[in-house]
Amino acid sequence: MNTPFHGLPQGTDRIVYVRPIAVADLPDEVREQIVGLETIYSVHGADGRQLALVADRNLAFHLAREHDFAPMSVH
Template identity: 70%
Template sequence: MNTPFQGFPETAERIVYVRPVAVADLPDDIREQVGEAETVYSVHAPDGQQLALVADRKLAFHLARSHDYAPVSVH
């Protein structure tokens, strides 16, 4: 595979934070949509705004990168 490296985002505005979220902590209507998972992952902007909620960590990182963001794990 010969994919050119696009480099890293130039500013901190292109960073997003990925963190695990316990499904039990989510509102009822969201829990109903999740199914049997115990943990999902949220993607947040630097200001704390939640941008996405996805099924797994790998998908969260893929989603961020596909939108030209640099994902960072938060524990």
């Protein structure tokens, strides 16, 4: 594949990372608010700061894009 990549249009300061989180690993006060899910998704800034917890991956990506961030998956 010889497709040139010119970088992300927003620059590296607008990247956020989306990763799955096991509900069982969350603090009790957070787990009490989550019903019927085993996994949720966390959105983190480039500095590692947690910005949001959401119910599914699609929502995490949508949320990031709505706030002019470029989401990237982290496993």
